[in-house]
Amino acid sequence: MNNLDLGTIVLAAGGTGGHIFPAEAVARALDSRGYKIILITDKLKARFPGALSDVDTYKINASGLVGKSVFQKILSLKELCFGFFQARGYLNKVCPKAVVGFGGYVSFPTILAARAAGYRCAIHEQNVIFGCANRFLSRIVDKVATSFMNSQGVPKNLDSKLVYTGMPVRSIFLNARKTPFPLFDPATPIVLLVLGGSQGARILSQVVPKALSLLDKKLKVRLKVVQQCRAEDLAIVRSIYNAAGISANLASFFENVSIHMSEANLVIARAGASTIAELTVVGCPAILVPYGGMADHHQSLNARAFESTGAGWVLPEEEFTASCLKDHIQLLLGKPSLLKIAAESSRKTGRPDAALRLADLISKLGVTDKKGPRSIV
Missing domain, CATH: 3.40.50.2000 (Glycogen Phosphorylase B;)
Known part of the structure; x- marks a missing residue:
């Protein structure tokens, strides 16, 4: 001190x-x-x-x-x-x-x-x-x-x-900002980071593993998933990824989340203000799934503000199905240039x-x- x-x-x-x-x-x-x-x-x-x-x-x-x-x-x-x-x-x-x-x-x-x-x-x-x-x-x-x-x-x-x-x-995200966005090509691994906020988000554990299981086999073998889950959901999520042959690092909380952000090609997350700030400081492209249970819909408004900068995409809970998410992910991973442009927009939006x-x-x-x-x- x-x-x-x-x-x-x-x-x-x-x-x-x-x-x-x-x-x-x-x-x-x-x-x-x-x-x-x-x-x-x-x-x-x-x-x-x-x-x-x-x-x-x-x-x-x-x-x-x-x-x-x-x-x-x-x-x-x-x-x-x-x-x-x-x-x-x-x-x-x-x-x-x-x-x-x-x-x-x-x-x-x-x-x-x-x-x-x-x-x-x-x-x-x-x-x-x-x-x-x-x-x-x-x-x-x-x-x-x-x-x-x-x-x-x-x-x-x-x-x-x-x-x-x-x-x-926190300063750990300022340090992560120094890392350039990780580009990928058809021969390299793809890192997908899934965050549900400090309290976790069950809907992400229910939908994301099923959506990734629906991807083409060529994409699945390249995926490296890092996902935050509620403790009670870890076992079932792990079993879905194992059955699909997808490499997954699962935890109820990540102390080193800033490093995972800096390594991610795409993030799927809730739309809390803190999460959005961290994403934009690091410069991550993201699919945001705002929590719809609040009377003022503040996460939806946060997500739309993020989307309006070109930093990512919003999927409301009512549209957040395994099939819909699979289509979005397959499109984005098939066009890395879209993710690069979104990452640049995200970084410009950040306030370090x-x-x-x-x-x-x-x-x-x-x-x-x-x-x-x-x-x-």
Whole structure:
């Protein structure tokens, strides 16, 4: 850690990869400038013991409200209230220069507590469309950083707060960006990377192995599949690939995913904002399968933004069948030039400086000391 001491910055991030990893990228940038970093998170963070392991961490209670019954919402409100007072206690203990929310349930009570106590605050919106929580929080924080150039669902009269930074990614992806896109010809292996996000995606385990099994034998023998699966799906996925004679490296989580991205000729993935940012920083062409179970369809909007740059293709869940995917893959692998063009577009879209840009924004907030208490409504 840096020996300078410019004060403390608190980062609030829910315990999924899509929230923790961007926070980690920004934490490293702030630490290098001399800030002490404190993380406020939830119990799910335990799934990523290596992320921010050297940072003082406080856990609070938090829960979501969307899609729950009345009784469940009452319980969630109780959790959020408890989390608010937990966060306020931690903030009063560390007296931060600024507090930054990276999404997840813990961000909401933490930012509310910070603003109620008069601390300077910022939030980072990861998706194209603002979620309900960030639409509310954007009205009370000092700055709002966005991952996409043309964000949607932004409350009116907030233009002065918005700063386009891009989505921060960890340094391992910046290193992978140095590797040129791997070209292939009819005599070389083809590397296909399949990612379902930090929590896995069952539909990819159900469809992708069956689709690849339908490919021409000449293609199948050249394939080297690297696929992330849920732990409970590993055995059945492995049996399908073995039966089809396809080489496959399967795991529930890849620590070295950046290396796999740099080696991949094509990626099939969900359309989380963090995944898209990593793909574009490395410069990967991809087929995205957005998760359709969210009310705001944020993954669909993320995927369409990615597709509009020429970096890849979108297959909605209702079209994501083994037959359809097989046709797409066979077409793309038969025309390597299409993948090369998409890889170039993906790379041009990437923002490798996103963590530095967001750190700049936070540093400017931290220059001003704690404000006097103000209303949060």
